[in-house]
Amino acid sequence: MRRRLAAGNWKMNGTGAALSELDTLTATHPSPTVDILICPPATLIHQAAQAVQGSGVAIGGQDCHAEVSGAHTGDLSAEMLKDAGATSVIVGHSERREDHGEKDDDIRAKARAAMNAGLTAIICVGESLEQREAANTLDIIGGQLSGSIPDLATGENLVVAYEPIWAIGTGKVPTLEEIGEVHDFIRARLDRRFGEGVGRSVRLLYGGSVKPDNAAEIFGVSNVDGALVGGASLKARDFSGIISALE
Ligand code: PEP
Numbered sequence: 705m706r707r708r709l710a711a712g713n714w715k716m717n718g719t720g721a722a723l724s725e726l727d728t729l730t731a732t733h734p735s736p737t738v739d740i741l742i743c744p745p746a747t748l749i750h751q752a753a754q755a756v757q758g759s760g761v762a763i764g765g766q767d768c769h770a771e772v773s774g775a776h777t778g779d780l781s782a783e784m785l786k787d788a789g790a791t792s793v794i795v796g797h798s799e800r801r802e803d804h805g806e807k808d809d810d811i812r813a814k815a816r817a818a819m820n821a822g823l824t825a826i827i828c829v830g831e832s833l834e835q836r837e838a839a840n841t842l843d844i845i846g847g848q849l850s851g852s853i854p855d856l857a858t859g860e861n862l863v864v865a866y867e868p869i870w871a872i873g874t875g876k877v878p879t880l881e882e883i884g885e886v887h888d889f890i891r892a893r894l895d896r897r898f899g900e901g902v903g904r905s906v907r908l909l910y911g912g913s914v915k916p917d918n919a920a921e922i923f924g925v926s927n928v929d930g931a932l933v934g935g936a937s938l939k940a941r942d943f944s945g946i947i948s949a950l951e
Contacts, residue, residue, distance in 0.1 A: 706929050707738065707739055707907075708929055708950045709740075709741065709863065709909060709931075709950075710741070710930050710931060710933065710946055710947045710950055711740075711741040711743065711794075711863075711865075711930065711931070711937075712742045712743065712933050712934075712938075712943050713794060713797070713937060714744045714748075714766075714937060714938060715934060717938055718744055718938070719748075720748070722744070723751055723752060723755050725939065726742065726752060726940070728941070729756075729940040729944065730755075730760075732940065732944045733760065733944065733947055735760060736760040736761075736947065736951070737951050738950045739760075739762065739930075740760060740761045740762065741761070741764050741792055742761060742763055743764040743793075743794055744763070745766070746766070746785070746788075749765060749785060749788040749789055749790050752789070762792065763789055763791065764785075764791060764792035764793055764823075765780070765790045765792070765794070765823075767795065767800055767814070768781060768785055768817060768818055768821075769781050769782075770816070770817045771817070772817070772821075781817065781821070782814075782817045782818040785821075786822055791823060792823055792824040793814075793818045793823050793826065794826045794865075795811050795825050795828070795852075796808075796811035796814070796815075796827050796828045797828045798830055798867060798869045798872060799872075808848055811827065812851060812852045812854050815852065815853065815854050815862075816854040818861075819857070819861040820856075824860065824862065825857075826863040826865055826909070827852050827862065827864055827865070828867050828911070828932070829844075829845050829852070829864065829865070829866060829890075830845070830848075830866060830867040830868045830871075830872075830911075830912070831845065831868055831870075832869045832870060836868065841886065842885075842886070842889050845866070845886060846893060849864070849890065849893050849897075850897070853897075857902065857906070858902055858905070859902055863906065863908075863909060864890055864906060864907075864908050864909070865908075865909040865910075866883070866886050866887060866890060866910055866911065867910075867911035867912050867932060870912075871911075871913050872913070873913070874912075874913060875913050876912075877912060877914075877922070880924075880925050883910055883922060883925050884925045884927070887928055888926060888927055890927070891903065891904070891908065894906050907929040907930060908927050909929060909930045909932045910928050911931060911933065913935075914936060915942070915945075915946070919946045919950070920949040923949055930950055931946060
């Protein structure tokens with residue numbers, strides 16, 4: 705039985721004042737029956753991890769370097785994120801792929817580094833609008849899955865987030881049938897590559913304009929085990945509505 709997961713990605717939003725949202729979140733869900741993860745900017749990870757200590761909320765990073773240490777100015781290793789209090793890290797978000805030219809090979813190396821450091825890697829995949837309109841969605845997702853998931857993946861150290869690029873921050877959401885088609889496809893690919901034991905235990909998140917008012921229907925789709933949420937994770941009240949839809 706896969707435990708459901710609500711993961712919030714704050715992106716490049718939030719200074720120390722934003723930590724009060726975590727207090728609201730932990731007070732609203734004192735004993736959550738689903739896993740809750742917040743990925744704040746790296747500058748807040750340590751304080752955030754302290755703020756949620758003893759609650760059911762975990763803290764994650766938004767990216768990591770593939771190396772353990774070295775001459776990589778401005779970068780952070782998975783070990784550093786773990787040391788600061790993170791339990792997970794998002795890798796391969798489409799904004800990293802777009803803004804930093806990250807390719808599947810880079811993402812696989814980052815995910816491997818995260819897993820080796822004892823973090824769960826949340827690997828993002830998703831098609832552009834052009835690719836969907838050309839009916840290439842499943843080919844694109846299939847290529848991203850085989851290129852970016854390392855061989856050492858397990859149900860504990862891997863989460864896959866399906867995030868159609870055209871749905872991120874746009875208010876546009878695929879139909880429930882479209883979401884179901886991609887999630888079933890991802891599950892089948894994981895089963896085929898890792899065997900059903902591992903394949904069935906990896907959690908699959910949908911991401912892209914999830915809000916409190918559309919969360920319940922999305923979570924009713926087969927093989928959707930939760931959500932990766934951007935904008936609606938910034939305010940505890942909104943994120944809480946999404947968490948409640950998973951409970
Ligand atoms: C995201 O960036 O991962 C995301 C899903 O954003 P939003 O929820 O704002 O569409």
